[in-house]
Amino acid sequence: MASQSLFGQNNKLYSQQNWKRNLRSAQEGNHVQAENSLDQERQVDRLRGTFANLRNSVLVLGDGNLSFSLALGYLFPKKNILATVLESRKQFIEKFIIAGQANLEQLKNFCPNVQVMFEIDASNINKRRLLEKCPFYTDIVMNFPHHGGKTNLKKSKELLREIFRSVSQCLMLEESTRFHVTLAKGQSGVNPAYIRKGIYFLDNEIRNTTRTAGD
Structure with a gap:
């Protein structure tokens, strides 16, 4: 009888500990989900602010x-967007097995x-x-053009x-057309420390690059 009572107490104690453990895990999980959700909202706000113009x-x-084009399509449903990729459709699906197909489906279903x-x-x-x-693009956007391999x-x-x-x-084709290029660290020769401090400029190398491209 005593052993049964002890067993019942231990079982109850285990249940309480297990419940507390599950509650703690759920709270931690909710905290992580909340942080992820907040981070996603910040990223969306940043994207919306960057490309609002x-x-x-x-x-x-x-x-x-x-x-990227999927995000633009969601954020700016009234803008007409043409998204392009280097690969053929078959190569694209093979390269981006899950994300590529999923993004194509979402673009088709939700971003006309x-x-x-x-x-x-x-x-x-x-x-x-x-x-x-x-016949005419008001804005042209390209993010992180890369030649392949190491930077x-x-x-x-x-x-x-x-x-x-x-x-x-x-x-x-028109003077009003704007070309927006985003460069990764090491692609431009610009010191990233200046960018972190909020000092934005087009360095001489990039100026020379655009100038010679127009020759």
């Missing part, structure tokens, strides 16, 4: 797995303002194909020069 006809060059075009090389733009979709400043600038030349010759 985009006008009505936007071309996105080299959009990896299309996640976004069209997708494959096999577009930003450094050698097929003018006819792009202008068939839209190399010389190769990055050579690629940028090719992209600037291709875009200026094929797509900058």
Whole structure:
């Protein structure tokens, strides 16, 4: 009888400890979810603020797995967006097995303002194909153009020069068209410490790159 009572007490104690452990895990899980949700909201607000000045006809060059264009489509449903990737559709699906297919499905189902075009090389733009979709782009966006492999400043600038030349010759049909380029650390030669301090400028190397591209 005593052993049964002791067993019952131990069982009750175990249940209490287990309940407290589960509660603590749930609280920690909720805390992590809340932090993740807050982080996502901050990222969305940052993206919305950064691209709030985009006008009505936007071309996105080299959009990896299309996640950027998907975000733009959600945030700005009234803007017409053409998203392009370097790969063919088959190569795209093979390269981005899960995310690529998922993003394509979401674009199709929820972002009618976004069209997708494959096999577009930003450094050698097929003018006819792009202008068939839209005769004039108000804004052209490209994030982190990369030559492949390890970051190399010389190769990055050579690629940028090719992209600037291709875009200026094929797509900058009006003076009001704007080209927005985001560069990763090590791609421009700009000291990232200046950027962290809020000092924004276009360094001489990038100026020279854009100048020679226009020759």
